[in-house]
Amino acid sequence: MADKTQARRTPLSRDRVLRAAVALADDVGIDSLSMRTLAQELGVVPMALYKHVSNKEELLGGMVDVIVGEIGSPEPAVDWKSAVRQRILAARRALLRHSWASRVIESRATPTPTVMAYMDSMIGMFLAGGLSVDLTHHVMHALGSRIFGFSQELFDAPRDLDPQRPALGEMTTRYPHIMQIASANHDRHSVVGSGCDDQFEFEFALDLLLDGFERLWRLGWSSTGHRADRL
Amino acid sequence: MADKTQARRTPLSRDRVLRAAVALADDVGIDSLSMRTLAQELGVVPMALYKHVSNKEELLGGMVDVIVGEIGSPEPAVDWKSAVRQRILAARRALLRHSWASRVIESRATPTPTVMAYMDSMIGMFLAGGLSVDLTHHVMHALGSRIFGFSQELFDAPRDLDPQRPALGEMTTRYPHIMQIASANHDRHSVVGSGCDDQFEFEFALDLLLDGFERLWRLGWSSTGHRADRL
DNA sequence: ACCTGAACACCGTTCAAGT
């Protein structure tokens, strides 16, 4: 009751709407965030939100902007590679605080100015390091969602490898190779249900890409040769 | 009218439901595919679908299975690298025929048996090539959604670079680095609005990763050294 | 002029009534 009065007294603002939306998504999950539940949380009628965000799409865009704001500025570094690496891992830390964020970022159609600015500064780090405009372009594409600190993880070795489970035998005949990886993983951790080390996998792929970029950079690689036939 | 009678006469089956769903999504987009519109397309009442798919989640899973079925079997190849490369590019061709498919694949929570079998065969290609179980595990994570022939493309150089547009000047001051890439791209194609060459970008990143995997393989790389401190 | 309750046009899914 006191909260509701408080909420009524504090005037709504775009910033307050966005922060409440982020907090609510953190709490109940992005699927349960609706214009109606958000309005209720703020103690206002649903329509009151539409004065601060033009629709739900724009609300989600604003929520992404809040998270991108949490990434912070790049730390000064000697070389472009470690500068980019540190920045991307900082982005990852920000994203991990909001489990819904990666799904919202990937589902959004057009980037907001804040997201554009983040991408622009990332490009700037490569160019400042001496990579050509051409190479930087392809590098940005190759990183894809990794610039924001996440990647599309479709593969996950089964967490549940209890040998007692009757389905295990069937799994091994149906997916022999997946089970090979799952067993190896299981042996290493010596704990049932440990799954994969997401942070390790992320850094493995990131470093593989960064090393590849560096190699092309040192070779003075350019795409013109590759695509000359298509011009 | 004739269509409706036809639809009524042909009995519903899970297969017919899934194929109709894929065709409808191709036509009107995934956002316009609902249990209700699909039922209407098939000339049945919405509830009739629930005898063949238990809910919408399962319908989407079945639709993904149809597309994965279109990928086909891997062609025999001399080395694992070109075998994997060909298979992934085949997957990409299948996905490009259904623009909604990548979004559905990435949004699905748990993989269907068909998807598991596809992943299993992909793992098998690396193992058959002589990569260790350990390396193959990390390789699968690093590829992520690329095993299905797509990647999360968040960066796209502006397609619309008409110098007449008044907003262009503002863009250049706000996002100088993005505009550098856009201009370079623009000069090369000599056509306004050409955008990026998605296929080139996909193969660029894929080859960078495959080259990296090959290098680690030749070096006899293993993750145990890297994660020894965490055990 | 401002605010907002009711309404609109949808969803996926349940369930009971009808055959």
Place this chain on the structure above:
DNA sequence: ACCTGAACACCGTTCAAGT
């Protein structure tokens, strides 16, 4: 026993009525 229309519990958003 099977099928299905109506209903339920939601959506995002419009709009007109009330202040």
